[in-house]
Amino acid sequence: MDMDKKIHPDLKPIFAEIPAIDFTDLEVIRSMPLFEPAPRSERVAITHRDIPGPEGAPDVPVRIYEPAEKSGLLPALLWIHGGGYILGTYDQDDGLCQRFVETANCVVVSVEYRLAPEHPFPAPVEDCYAALQWLAESAKDLGVDDTRIAIGGASAGGGLTAGLALLARDRGGPNICFQMPLYPMIDDQNTTPSSHEITDNRVWNRSANVAAWRMYLGEDATGDVSPYAAASRAKDLSGLPPVYTCVGELDVFRDETIDYVQRLLQAGVPVEFHIYPGCFHAFEVFIPDADISKRAAAEYVSALARALAKVEE
DSSP states (O other), X not given: OOHHHXXXXXXXXXXXXXXXXXXXXXXXXXXXXXXXXXXXXXXXXEEEEEEOOSTTSOOEEEEEEEESSOOSOEEEEXXXXXXXXXXXXXXXXXXXXXXXXXXXXXXXXXXXXXXXXXXXXXXXXXXHHHHHHHHHHTHHHHTEEEEEEEEEEETHHHHXXXXXHHHHHHHTOSOOSEEEEESOOOOTTOOSHHHHHOOOTTSSOHHHHHHHHHHHHGGGXXXXXXXXXXXXXXXXXXXXXXXXXXXXXXXXXXXXXXXHHHHHHHTTXXXXXXXXXXXXXXXXXXXXXXXXXXXXXXXXXXXXXXXXXXXXX
């Protein structure tokens, strides 16, 4: 596919200048400053904790964002950063997490889960489950209403969100009122049309995706794959919390997201879904000042605020 011909006009000037990126060269890519540090808001207090990890595993670092001035019990969001299961840190979402706090008047707990290939599945999703359990069990101390806990993440964070929702359902809790897996990485099979179409090396593409799944699944890469690793593998999607998701037309994850949305709806799960024409993977992160990027981010931030406010009513 010729991405330059299909790219959205709002993104085209900057997209043309994006350099090629080898997402599979971990030593190089992990050392690259892909995102600028976000300014700190005076209206948001930020603290750090190390919480108990899964049984027999290390503690899990979390970053907690909350209103600098608050009263009463607030809703909460467990946020999971992206990075193909092999990259990233909660630092990259500082600005977004502060925005969630300010817009939705909530507490955000952002998880620094272990990364593959050093820590393949199930380590990342189990770290996230441990954080969800801690958030629910510590709700009173955090000033959180434990009936209003949402989960969300983008890309691999979206995949972990989808897997975490399944895991919490199947283990009988904690209760999740809303999930927001944005352009989620949920299909390890890489057989959809979009998984073949997107080969441009300026964006997350087929080769990066195939390599990342291999690193994440480890020994299970060619065997039976758990739905908690790749949510598209789940046979039963009933009983899951309401969903907001979105994806770009030029995203390698386009078709797996559309398929997952259809299956969620068929299983009786409420879904709001947006697809953005001419937009590549994580476009609103890499080109945040474009009008379509601002619109996409505003839509999912407001979706979270609406969902948490609806539960409160």
